[in-house]
Amino acid sequence: MTDLLLDPAIRTWVFLPIVVITFFIGILRHYVSLLLMNKKKVELENIADGQYLLRARLLRENGRFLPKTSFNARRQYLCAEETGYLSKAQQRPAKGPNPMDPSQMTEMLKGNMMNMIPMIVVGGWINWTFSGFVTTRVPFPLTLKFKAMLQRGVDLVSLDSAWVSSASWYFLCMFGLRSIYTLVLGSENAADQSKAMEDQMAMTGSAVNPQADPRAAFKGEWEALQMTQHQFAL
């Protein structure tokens, strides 16, 4: 129900500039992170730990394709009292996150800086520059709950939830332009926010995050493996 007619000038001076600005900020962020990034050097031990945890999980899930003797032999190798890998790993001294460690500090700082600060700074600037505009409308009707999300900076009680304000439009662009970045920059681009979340599952080994305490993970796998009943499925 279009009861509002937007001035075409909004399209030219608010809608399109926000898209363009978000796009270029994303590209800028990608190249800056390329300059500042140094590859996370994961310790070999962490890789091995990650692999063993993965293997324990695979044994639980796919062990039904192995005959009983093979399964038990592998379970023994992982879980045996003194010699099993998981048992030994649980005995290791705890290595909690160490905020005093300077290299870890810089890593954390860099990561945070790259992700949060541009978002906040640019978001704030856009909010200030383009405040109070209604930029566009989503083509489907929405409930009132969406008003808070889509109409930041515009506090009109009677405005239909489908209308999007300029600040919210900025956030929508930021997440929506992900696939455009993949097209332009190739699949490995640092402008993609979700990549940071997928980083832990990298192919080089699903290395355990050195800051988390791996002992809990080992204990969990050890217990799960002990409890598994083997049934040869074939």
Next chain:
Amino acid sequence: MRFSFIFPPLFQNLRFQMKYQVETQALPYSTIILHCLKYPSKGVFGLLIGNKKGDKVTITGCVPLSHESTPLAPPLELATSLVHGKFGASLVGVYFSNSTPSDTSLNVYATRLADRISNVTSSPAVLVQVMNERLVSDCEQDRLVAYEKDGESWKEAKTIFQGSNFLRGLQAVIRKKLYRELADFENHLDNPEFDFYNTNLSNKLVQVAEFRS
């Protein structure tokens, strides 16, 4: 042999007389070489078809089987029964080549297969090895070496080499890259459209290299 207890052990090997003389005809010779060339990074395996007259074994054909140095029982059993079904007592032996060029040892899988064939055909089988290091164009020696069973071990047998005449025909075949059209039993198992007896290829070989069988 009556005097073996007089002679010291050093001369015991004189008791062994090379029983077989193995002659490989041009067509199977080329097919074996082509099989090796098709898979330059692997060892190959195959069966030999021929006839035995007294102590002379003439190899008249071959059936390429597999391109791994350690072929497992199922494809070998299948191929042997199919080939034996088709050729009967003409199944005379096994050929093989090792995957590393400098390795001239006898492949255990080859000897086992040869023993099986001896059992099945009730006559001693012949083992032929391709000498990888001789697979160069300027080598004048015979690329194949034959072995026969003596008691429990395998000893080298005499081969009759055709000479460099027919090698020229072989060169023509290699230049035309006919090895790409060869199919072994493993290729057949991947796709039954491939003929592992290579009938069409053999006709082409005879044409191109003008082999006289």
Next chain:
Amino acid sequence: MFSKLIQEFFPRDMTTETDWTQISFEEGRQTLKKWRECGVRRSEEVVEIWEHVISRSSASLGDERWAVLEQVCIAALDSARVDLAQECIDQLHAQFPKSNRVLKLKAMQFESTEHYKNALEIYDRLVEDDPNNNSYRKRRVAVLLAQGKRLDAIKAINDYLKIFLNDPEAWLQLHELFLQENDIAKAVHCLEECVLIQPLNSMYFRRLGDLRYTQGGAENIDYARRYYERALKINPTDLRSQYGILLSNNQIASTTKNAAEKKKAGLAAVEAIDELVNRYQKVSPQNNPESDGILNCLEAMKVTVGSK
């Protein structure tokens, strides 16, 4: 390393042999890309495609050019084309002077000319520089294999697997080495690892079936039969599994003393033969003139098996 196993999924269409020197640029480019992504080892043909088709207008490859050059370099080394390999390395070095990837190619060049010591030095340096990249460790093992040092290679792969234990490629290489050492039990262990990692890959099951069948013994043949059935379920067009079912059921029917089991195995074998006969009837005699012969053999087998 495992081109045979990969070729099973992409069997060459040899019924019409392609002349790689006559194809178009775009076709050549797509073919090289496909082979690059699947890791197929068709080195001689890659070199042919490069020399006759692609190299004439290599600039139009754009960014793909460097990946193609790497592929051609490795293919050239594999086909003993030292000149072409040197050319590729020179171009890559000019573009990426400090690259580890180019250094790896140089080490492979040393390997191909049998300067193993130099190659190993470079690999050691690369491993130290980038310990997470497992391809350098694998190349070290390849050097040992080229030198024929099987036992050292087995030890090296074992050490590698202590860290990167979920790598099916390494387990497969290890199983091949154990087979060459005639140790089938350990080869079975390796393949079971592969099954744990990728349980939907029919090739591992089929290979396990082959290994168990080779080991022999009633229990192993029973396992073999189950593995073949599983492989066939995952990939119903696999001829090898079909044959495997036939062989294992035949073996069970001949050796078991239990009458019910004998009957069941006999029926399963006959069913397998029927499937095979169906398959062979679809083969055209033009491509395979011997298919009739094989059909006759199968029918004869049916009679023998059915009478057990």
